Amino acid sequence: MNADLVTLIHYGELSLKGRNRSLFEIELKQNIEKAAGGTVKRFRGRFVLEGGQRDALSRVFGVAWYAEAFRVMKDIESIKKEVLKCIKTRLRNNSSFGVYVKRSDKEFPYTSMQIADRIGREISEKYGMKVDLVNPDLSIFIEVADEAYFYFDRKEGLRGFPVGVSGRVLSLLSGGIDSPVSSFLMMKRGCEVDFIHFHVFTDNAKIESTKISKLLRYFTAYRRPVRIHLAPYYPFETALLSNSNSRGYELIIFRRFMARVAEKVATDTGCGALVTGDSLGQVASQTIENITLLKSAVSIPVFQPLLTYDKQEIVDLAKYIGTYDMSIESYKDCCSIISSNPRTKANACRIVELEKSINIEGVVENTLNLLSVREIY
């Protein structure tokens, strides 16, 4: 058998034990097959992808790294022969090299050291290259597993957990810079992320031509279908306009209102927590007091993955994951209409009073009746 080309995939398994580990492996295998196509086989802590789209692996959470690899018969002579053949095209004058061996099949008659030594010696003799294990010009990685594999370059994956192993959450997506990043981070932690968005239109379909649609399409690269619940904010606006005493409290009441609607949607659709893009102290509505008020409006957990991030760190991450350009497109967000100057320490009793006076329960009910759900493939 000559060498054939496959993709070797490794995942970050170190912290996984028992049932979690097999769940992780099953989900990851499925997610790779969905994203890349081809056939995936597993052998002790690694996957081998035959065929499929290798580049798609850069968008699969749970992949630690992957490499285009040559698969050869599992005997020392075949490995040696094929490695030497492949190196020929990669030679530079007087270049140095390092051979790194991992032997997962402990039945294989040579230890990792012996394999590295034999193959390294042959390369030195045949091509006059020097061994340098610290900073070589050419690295040759060999793995002896179900079969033998060797490769020269690794590509970094996203790491994290495969989408699906950590349950489902509902992310409040505003379309700003923060909430797409917080949604991404929850996906990276293994969650299936559904979305809910409150908009200024009277018709949910109007969202089609906005950046919200673009962001949702972006997320289909990580999970399909992407599901979003759309809610108009006019029932809230109408109720609030009828109350002139709410100045300075509007944004906090609005955020508590969004959380209430989202909680109902989450419990009806099997989502165990809400997610927001809050970052402590970033704006007046995100003080400890106001975050406490937000959380006390609902009884399911509210996750805030960006709580400790600086704005610049969030911007950098948004650029890195590719959501930034969409996020800065202009868009009429409800929060920008409501109040640019909320109180940093809202009084809880006052909030509850105001909510009663606008019949917040009724407003939530009316909004739930106007909700629609979309799935994007």
Ligand code: ATP
């Ligand atoms: P972002 O960049 O995510 O818009 P922000 O700094 O503008 O965040 P806020 O507008 O106060 O902050 O919103 C805080 C969080 O509340 C958002 O990250 C998002 O999770 C949620 N949120 C705000 N507006 C909406 C909306 N129209 N629909 C759904 N969720 C929203």
Ligand code: MG
């Ligand atoms: Mg916003």
